[in-house]
Amino acid sequence: MDINVMNLSKTYESNVEQKKVLDQVTFKVNKGEWVNIIGRSGSGKTTLLKCLSGIMSADRGSIINIGDLPIHSKSEEDRREFRRQHIGYIYQDYQLFPAYTAKQNVMLPELPYQNESILLKRAEELMEQLNIEHRQDALPNQLSGGEQQRVAIARALLNNPDIFVCDEPTGNLDRSTRDEVLQILKQLQEEGRTILFVTHDYDVIEYGDRIFEMDDGRLEEVSQKTLIIEKPIKN
Ligand SMILES: Nc1ncnc2c1ncn2[C@@H]1O[C@H](COP(=O)(O)OP(=O)(O)OP(=O)(O)O)[C@@H](O)[C@H]1O
Numbered sequence: 001m002d003i004n005v006m007n008l009s010k011t012y013e014s015n016v017e018q019k020k021v022l023d024q025v026t027f028k029v030n031k032g033e034w035v036n037i038i039g040r041s042g043s044g045k046t047t048l049l050k051c052l053s054g055i056m057s058a059d060r061g062s063i064i065n066i067g068d069l070p071i072h073s074k075s076e077e078d079r080r081e082f083r084r085q086h087i088g089y090i091y092q093d094y095q096l097f098p099a100y101t102a103k104q105n106v107m108l109p110e111l112p113y114q115n116e117s118i119l120l121k122r123a124e125e126l127m128e129q130l131n132i133e134h135r136q137d138a139l140p141n142q143l144s145g146g147e148q149q150r151v152a153i154a155r156a157l158l159n160n161p162d163i164f165v166c167d168e169p170t171g172n173l174d175r176s177t178r179d180e181v182l183q184i185l186k187q188l189q190e191e192g193r194t195i196l197f198v199t200h201d202y203d204v205i206e207y208g209d210r211i212f213e214m215d216d217g218r219l220e221e222v223s224q225k226t227l228i229i230e231k232p233i234k235n
Pocket residue numbers: 012013019021039040041042043044045046047048
């Protein structure tokens with residue numbers, strides 16, 4: 001699925017203030033591309049991912065088309081259903097449920113929607129593909145960071161999503177585990193999935209096709225060459 005965004009703005013409102021965090025963001029990502037998003041802390045990267053995935057609504061006038069679907073005009077419930085079917089979201093801190101085993105974590109979000117034995121089989125297949133089948137009965141706190149992230153990827157893959165939205169998923173991993181996770185995502189891209197990847201890590205940028213920089217709510221495409229020669233990535 002391709003992603004077409006025009007004039008995406010997002011303002012957080014509280015009773016004391018209004019804070020514009022995304023300001024007229026406009027960009028396009030083609031199906032099967034891997035796009036990296038960099039930018040200093042607080043510049044709006046996570047907010048952008050949440051608006052694109054429909055977790056948050058955008059301001060009036062924003063246009064977010066994912067494939068044929070105008071996300072900006074959908075209700076919260078429709079956006080949730082869209083996300084369930086099309087988006088795999090991966091977080092830096094894995095977001096596993098601590099009281100459930102690895103396999104249960106993979107299945108849990110889909111249990112209300114699908115037959116349990118079908119889900120069980122699919123979870124086992126995915127854990128085998130990701131080389132964590134031997135850890136399926138372990139609790140999250142018994143798993144290494146890399147194993148937890150594989151469980152989170154298996155969970156994100158359960159519905160075979162078209163788009164992977166990754167919010168610094170390798171930020172907590174050591175170099176070799178990070179590379180393993182990046183290889184898994186590369187493979188998913190080669191199978192035709194679109195990858196949006198927020199990172200501060202130069203080595204990750206090598207994996208992507210294009211780079212965008214978020215600066216105080218505005219998004220601009222930057223060339224890899226410019227980045228490496230002219231400025232370090234801001235954190
Ligand atoms: N729910 C919220 N209500 C009000 N302000 C928020 C909310 N969520 C985020 N913000 C603010 O919006 C700005 C952008 O936050 P966001 O998390 O999108 O930045 P980021 O670029 O992902 O940062 P980091 O790299 O540190 O994760 C920050 O100033 C943050 O404090």
